[in-house]
Amino acid sequence: MGDGASDEDDADADAPSFTGSGFEDEYLERLDELQDQHLDEAQRKVQEHYDTQQAHDTLIDICASAFGPEGPLHGETGYRFLFSEPLKELGVKNYDVLIYDVDGPRSIFVECKSSISNPADVVDDAQEAYREIQANEDHLQDAIGDDLGFTEYVICLPSHMRNRVIRHLENREDAGFLDEDEEVPLLFWEVNKFSGQHLSLVTQIPARDDVDNQHGEHTLTSQLSDSVEVQDAEVLYRVYPSSHPLRLSKEGLAHQMQVNKQQSRDLKTVQRDDLEAFFSNPEYVPHYANDEIGAELAERVIDRGREHGLIAEDEGDLFIDLDVTTMKNILDRYETEYLDRHAEAIAHRWAKEDAQEEFREKYPSMDRFRSD
Amino acid sequence: MDVELFPVVDDAFEGGPQFREWLAENYDPEEVDNDLTIVASLTRKTEAEVLEVLNERGFSIQRDLGAVTEIEADTDDGSVAAYMTLDEPGILLFYTNHRKTEDIPLLENFIQSDPDTYSLFLSPYTIRESLDEFMAVYDNLKVVEFTAKRSRGSQMDAEIRPYEERTFTYWAEDGLQTLEELQHQYGVLPHRLVIEIPRETKLRIDKRGFFTYERGDLHLLLELLQDAAQRGQETVEAFDDSSFQVLPVETAHRSFNIPSSRPVQIRLPNRLSYTEAEDLRGKLEHEGYIPLSYEAEEGSLFLRSDLMTEEGERFRVKANEESLRVLPSGDGTFSGFMEFYEFVVDEVDPRAELVQ
Numbered sequence A: 001m002g003d004g005a006s007d008e009d010d011a012d013a014d015a016p017s018f019t020g021s022g023f024e025d026e027y028l029e030r031l032d033e034l035q036d037q038h039l040d041e042a043q044r045k046v047q048e049h050y051d052t053q054q055a056h057d058t059l060i061d062i063c064a065s066a067f068g069p070e071g072p073l074h075g076e077t078g079y080r081f082l083f084s085e086p087l088k089e090l091g092v093k094n095y096d097v098l099i100y101d102v103d104g105p106r107s108i109f110v111e112c113k114s115s116i117s118n119p120a121d122v123v124d125d126a127q128e129a130y131r132e133i134q135a136n137e138d139h140l141q142d143a144i145g146d147d148l149g150f151t152e153y154v155i156c157l158p159s160h161m162r163n164r165v166i167r168h169l170e171n172r173e174d175a176g177f178l179d180e181d182e183e184v185p186l187l188f189w190e191v192n193k194f195s196g197q198h199l200s201l202v203t204q205i206p207a208r209d210d211v212d213n214q215h216g217e218h219t220l221t222s223q224l225s226d227s228v229e230v231q232d233a234e235v236l237y238r239v240y241p242s243s244h245p246l247r248l249s250k251e252g253l254a255h256q257m258q259v260n261k262q263q264s265r266d267l268k269t270v271q272r273d274d275l276e277a278f279f280s281n282p283e284y285v286p287h288y289a290n291d292e293i294g295a296e297l298a299e300r301v302i303d304r305g306r307e308h309g310l311i312a313e314d315e316g317d318l319f320i321d322l323d324v325t326t327m328k329n330i331l332d333r334y335e336t337e338y339l340d341r342h343a344e345a346i347a348h349r350w351a352k353e354d355a356q357e358e359f360r361e362k363y364p365s366m367d368r369f370r371s372d
Numbered sequence B: 001m002d003v004e005l006f007p008v009v010d011d012a013f014e015g016g017p018q019f020r021e022w023l024a025e026n027y028d029p030e031e032v033d034n035d036l037t038i039v040a041s042l043t044r045k046t047e048a049e050v051l052e053v054l055n056e057r058g059f060s061i062q063r064d065l066g067a068v069t070e071i072e073a074d075t076d077d078g079s080v081a082a083y084m085t086l087d088e089p090g091i092l093l094f095y096t097n098h099r100k101t102e103d104i105p106l107l108e109n110f111i112q113s114d115p116d117t118y119s120l121f122l123s124p125y126t127i128r129e130s131l132d133e134f135m136a137v138y139d140n141l142k143v144v145e146f147t148a149k150r151s152r153g154s155q156m157d158a159e160i161r162p163y164e165e166r167t168f169t170y171w172a173e174d175g176l177q178t179l180e181e182l183q184h185q186y187g188v189l190p191h192r193l194v195i196e197i198p199r200e201t202k203l204r205i206d207k208r209g210f211f212t213y214e215r216g217d218l219h220l221l222l223e224l225l226q227d228a229a230q231r232g233q234e235t236v237e238a239f240d241d242s243s244f245q246v247l248p249v250e251t252a253h254r255s256f257n258i259p260s261s262r263p264v265q266i267r268l269p270n271r272l273s274y275t276e277a278e279d280l281r282g283k284l285e286h287e288g289y290i291p292l293s294y295e296a297e298e299g300s301l302f303l304r305s306d307l308m309t310e311e312g313e314r315f316r317v318k319a320n321e322e323s324l325r326v327l328p329s330g331d332g333t334f335s336g337f338m339e340f341y342e343f344v345v346d347e348v349d350p351r352a353e354l355v356q
Helices: A023-066 A119-135 A137-144 A159-170 A218-225 A245-262 A272-279 A290-307 A327-362 B016-026 B047-056 B105-113 B124-137 B175-186 B218-241 B274-286 B334-348
Strands: A079-084 A097-101 A106-112 A150-158 A186-192 A198-201 A311-314 A317-320 B036-043 B059-065 B068-075 B078-087 B091-096 B117-119 B142-150 B166-171 B189-197 B201-206 B210-216 B243-250 B255-262 B264-267 B290-298 B301-308 B314-319 B323-328 B353-355
Touching (some): A023 A079, A023 A150, A023 A186, A023 A198, A023 A245, A023 B290, A023 B301, A079 B243, A079 B255, A106 A119, A119 A137, A119 A150, A119 A159, A119 A186, A150 A159, A159 A186, A198 A218, A272 A290, A290 A311, B016 B078, B016 B091, B016 B218, B036 B105, B036 B218, B036 B334, B047 B059, B047 B068, B047 B078, B078 B105, B091 B218, B105 B117, B117 B334, B124 B142, B124 B218, B124 B334, B142 B175, B166 B175, B175 B189, B201 B218, B210 B218, B218 B334, B218 B353, B243 B323, B255 B323, B274 B301, B314 B334, B323 B334
Parallel strands (some): A106 A150, A150 A186
Antiparallel strands (some): A079 A097, A311 A317, B036 B091, B036 B117, B036 B210, B068 B078, B142 B166, B189 B201, B201 B210, B243 B255, B264 B323, B264 B353, B301 B314, B314 B323
16 A cells, blocks of 8 residues: 555645545544634734734834934944845845945844744854855855955844843853854844834843953944934835745735736736836845845745635736725735635644544554545 | 905015905905805925916916915816915915805815825814813803714713714804813814804814804904914924935945935824724724734834825834824825824824924
């Protein structure tokens, strides 16, 4: 029976392999039950992830805006926001923001974290991304149009998460230094976005000496230690490359529908090149590898749309597959359906795992599941 | 044209204030059909630009009286004649004795459709305050007519069914006491008032920026107008301070264009709670705004939302408990901004005001 493919790997497996019996019905019934049970949790998780990614966008806003051309640090230091997600186009671990001072030259790479499941991952990822920067220095310098110069690496956290990560550093032999020679300390910024948007440097980390928690540039250290407030001006992008796919979809499709109106096309037309044009505009999505990022993000929007049955194809032409007619209703419905269908897919996946587990225990003689 | 425009001497007026002073001295309601209505609006256009657009809409200039322009339109959609002044910055006024329901819509249509112009709307809270100020001076003041409303999700105190959205229109001699009672019982604020001060004046103010004089001392109405105009100019200045620009940041071999937005800040004296921020999404959608993103977090309050209109205008809103900032993008208009500001006054905080 079967070709010996591992049933753990067979993610599409849906039903028992033997024919005839009532096992298939029993299995499918159980699958339905479990899916219903898991649905609430799946919905909660999907919403939470969406909210977390929006909070991540906000952190990037604040970091970038602090160093924006009309921001609070403009004129105080030479550091400027250049773009987001350096090296993302290579598909490697990367930081979220590059702040650059042409007078150094000096660079600061900032990683924003809006949720933390494991503080160890935060530091480990920062270390990996650091190694990627070392490995791709020429590529980066070409992107910047200048040398990296003196470089610093920062983790930016919401205030309420700060302590957890700082405490974690005490458990680490490397105390959050990025290299084995302990010459490159990972620095920490915190953001308090309530009652104003305040960005500050974390200067006291018990695991380390105070001198390791400062920027090389004294003015920056003193400005950020006192905290800067982002309020008189902000950088204003549509999305970031790391924005949630639903956010990317809403912005991309809103743009698409505006174009459709201007071109007197059907409102629900979806054209890959319109989406690519949108996502590769550096004033909408801050990046230097605009064409690659533009293509990647357009692809993501279309893929997810198709996966959730929201974008369909008719003779090679793509369109939004919803039966409402105004832009407002289309975008509104797109969001609800996207989140609902995504939750259903996750609930289904969990249910399948549980159901298969149950059936293996109940019918140990059955050695594989087959796909429908 | 069936209504003759009230007469104005063939003079060159120095400015709006001088014209209004002349009116206070010389306007005789006995000699004029209907009441004098001053339609107040805010504009970012110059006088020449306003006249150009009015011309496209069928208006022609009858006389040039210095700072005052007499205009007239006779179209299929109606006919109206008025005098116009533009007090910088931004106070565009039309003075007419044509009738509100039949003729004035031609002027209203211009104000509503022009992207650089918007009515000098009054907040119901301000109307209430003006009434209180008059009452303090004239203890025989009567309110003989009013319209008062409670908006959806209003946080004003109300004794009776606070969850209901309401409109009251009332005509009687005891309007003042009734308004107080309704305000207390139902949490409504006045949108329109007809005030009569015996032997002094009878006048009408309307939230949409209409100031109407029936008889008596015109100065009282002009005082109300002046207060509104002053607030209007502060609004215009606050808007003018906001901006959206794409600014270059240079390295040795490359240049990066960074979109930078300076916001208008709207202070919220009544404070915005997290629950209200959650409800705000529904209100925005009800009003026709499309939230492309909506982030509301508790602790105290953080709100971030990218909003778009069906016409494609966009802006970002960021708020905490005390204030709301409107960050303009490249595609926004003065009218679009004012529409949102009016929404905030009507639906979020009746005491909302722009910060200089």
